[in-house]
Amino acid sequence: MEPAPKRIGRIIGLLRERYPQPRTALEFQNPLQILVATILAAQCTDERVNRITPGLFRKYPTAAAFARADRTELEQEIRSAGFFRNKAKNIIGAARRIVEEFGGAVPDSMAALVTLPGVARKTANIVLSAGYGKAEGIAVDTHARRLSRRLGLSRHEDPEKIERDLLAVVPKDDWLDFNFLLVEHGRALCQARKPKCPECFLRRICPSAEALILGGKLK
C-alpha cells in the first residue's frame, strides 16, 4: 500500500469525480434547521429525518419557537427518529441557549457550538460546513468512521482520534467536503453490511478490497 499522504489525493480525486456535488442529504434552509436536523439524525437515516422536519420547521420557525416548545409535544413529533426524549430535551436546551447567549442566531464557531447541549464535534462540524460553508474540522459519523478505517486512513475507533488522523492527511481545501464524500460513498457502495467491493472504483487503492483481490475473489 502507498503511504497515506500519497493515496489520499487519489482517493479524494476519484470520490470527487464520482460525487461531483458532495452535500448532506438532510433538507434544510438555514443554520438552525441543519442544527436541528443533525441532532435528529443521530442513529437514524437522513430519509427519516426528512420526513419529520418539514412539519417541524413550519411549527417552529425560529430558535425562540423551539425554546418555547412543549417538551412532551415535541417528543411525539420526533418520536420516529428514535432517542426522542434525549433529542427533544437537547433541541429545546440548545434553542434556549441560542436565544439567551447568542442573540437567537446559531453560533458559527466550533468553540461556541459545542457548548450547546447535544452538540459535540460531529454535529458542530456539520453545522459549520453545511450551514456556514466553514470547516474547522471534519465530521466523523458512522460512515466516516467505517470508511476511514476501511481505506486505511485511521486505525482508531474513537471519532475524535479518527478526526485527528484525517486532519493530518486531508488537504485543508478538502475538509469542507470530505465528510459528505465519505457519506455518499458509504451509502452508494461501501455499506456496513455488504460493501460492493467488486464494483467499487476505489478497490485498487483500498486495503480492504485489496484483501479480497489477494484472496483471489476479486481483480
Next chain:
DNA sequence: ATCCCGAGGG
C-alpha cells in the same frame, strides 16, 4: 462502558 430508542433490511 452503558444508556438512550424507533424503524427498516437481511
Next chain:
DNA sequence: CCCTCTGGAT
C-alpha cells in the same frame, strides 16, 4: 432474530 442508521452524555 441481529445489525444498522451522518451520536452524545453520564
